[in-house]
Amino acid sequence: MSDKPISSITIVGGGSSGWMTAMYLQKLYNQSGGDVKITLIESQDIGTIGVGEATVHTIRFFFAAMGLDEAELLRETNATLKSGIMFRNWMKPKVGNTHEYFHPFEQQRPLGPIDNASTWVHSPEAELSYADATSISAELIKHQRCPKAPNSPPYQGVVPYGYHLDATLMGRYLRKKACEAGVIHVESIVTDVNTDGESITSVTTPKGEFSSDIFIDCTGFKGLLIEKLRSDNWQSFEKELPCNKAVAIQRKYPQDMPPKSYTVATALSNGWVWEIDLSNRQGTGYVYDGNRLTKEQAEAELRAHLGDELEILRTVHLDMRIGCRKAFWVGNCIAIGLSGGFIEPLESTGLHIVNVGARLLATHLSSANPPQAVRDSYNRTLNGVYEDLRQFIILHYCLTDRDDTEFWREAAKTAKYAKGLQDRIDIWKHKTCEYMDLAGSFNTIFTDENYRFVLYGMDHVPAITLPTTREALTATLARLKAQQQQALDASMSHEAFLAKLAK
Template identity: 55%
Template structure:
């Protein structure tokens, strides 16, 4: 954390993804935790029956409460790697890369910096990489070249499937800014919807990273940068970096003796850090399939099948964030409200969840275990997609209110055991 200028991340605060409510901007929080407290009976029904006096996340999530008070996830005397709630990190990616390189080299990995000038292909496999300073040969090649797909691209033509019809945000403009006097790093990511996409705000120890993810078919780079600067109120401060993104994934991630991991394999969009999830899942999956120097084609086929399923599951979860909007101020949001049509599975689930609570078995059998029914609930109920259940009796409603009151007491007790985020960061 010290070397990467890292901060803690309790979750994501979503703002303005729907119209204002009673004159107040729409907000909800998506934490890392499961229901609060663990092991208790499901809190959704009491929340629905108890009058819904506050947001779902505010009712059941300690992470939401901690974030509202600018507290980090750690208890006052918490040991390393443990917290009051599950948490993530905000990291400086450049510093992390340098740190991991140093640790890897110290562990015996050979690091060579070179530019690939030619990829030799023979029999559907890579035979060598030709660089200015020599030739590199290996049994297995892992393509981490990003959107250029420098290694796996020459191996197979017509190997790309686009998601842009459902998720059209294919551009981003990023801008790093120092903190103003009195500002402190926040223990959560903020995702604020604008007219043609959304803005991220990610706090590190010494600066705040900002970026506008938008539909490049609707805005020019100059227009997007201007909108981001207006939102941030930063004038011409800072240098903007413009990014082009390929939204979709390969049909085959493992071709011959080459495996595409990370952006070379595909990308959904920055929302919910799915890119990081996919790198983690891809490497873990590869570890279970790479059981010999030249795995059988059946092994490669299974790897490709599983990753295709994982990408489709994650794509469906990201579509969920957009399709429940009631914003109609721009064509972007009017189109976003119809994006569930690109996922028949999600369309059916949304119809189902109008009539019952979203539960574990509704999503059982999915390829990806990253986002469960707990995660779906935070988005569904944060975006006001609630089941239409019969009105609870007064006795049931009072029982629900009593249970929610006990939950709130537990949340307040946990808050007292934590500390402000800035006090939890390493010196």
């Protein structure tokens, strides 16, 4: 252990994770006159995965903190706005209609004597879905509106929102901004990682050897640096989340299809398909169980789902490693992004975890060689974050009543893999899901409100009786409807927002 100040940090690997981390560390250590040398080594021969093109809403706060101009960011990455996710076909059809529900980002305060969820459960207008009855975002997307008003300041809107963006362009944009801020960019490939016990002394490249106090591993699934220090350091989530492969297709829009301001996640035979609209094209992909489908079968099923009316620009197959490190920080090396772990992209949490991993360094990386207790704290926190996200993703699967394939029959049993989840689900049959049910976890983004949208969207509605009147319920629902209409009147169409952005 040493209290020696940090003088240098080397990041290996670019893409969104590497350049987000580089920007954050440059601002953290050097914006107030510090002198920490931040170097990022990446090879143009090793492309980024570049298909995870949706975010959660909190990524706005990272971009704002980095001082990025939102309009420029959106233009440079062909981005659109994201109000939430529309889930389709995750349960059996009802009266011949495909099951669907909407999960927005917003958090709604109660507008009556009892909470909005209990109001909806008791509602005399039970034909309205939970999102339709309580969510502003759900109302906006029905009318092709977006979360922005004409006068919304940067990073603010009528409701919280995330982005759909081109991940490859995102990496390039962040690289430009990071280098402008003072990050040193070395374009080369790492040929060797030199170690002394569980510490990295240097990395070797054709352009020379690079020593550093701290090394950040952003090399993707291969974890080039962290694997060299500790190989037996992985915990798999593939029993409970078996979708370990994906086939992604980029395609053109037809002339009459404006980009949607929400993601679509449609369940197929052995996984699900994402549909993400950028300003210039649509990104789609089938996340599936590679133990049940071959690459050829998965691509055929995806193409059949999409139809053949749109021109395909690119098709790529991906292998994914589902799980996370036992220790993200070993010696003087910290794994961030895919090097640290990956939860399937159902709720678009990839950049969120990068954000969390990088920002935790502000409180943990206080010297060139912090004590092991600090590393343990960092590892414990990130493990908790992954566990929290793992549970929330499992929730989407375990509530299904689909039994048409073995994949879905097994998915219905996965609650057992998240400690206490089945007990909570059983309790939520008789009470609303509330904050205290999840308190004490490592929750970083998904709260009881998010759980309710999934639970009630998947027809897991509690049987409760509360002392209230029909008049009180109707009045609360009317206030919710008025709130939706007010937001609708204030908002722009998504098409108009994108047109304004392009000027």
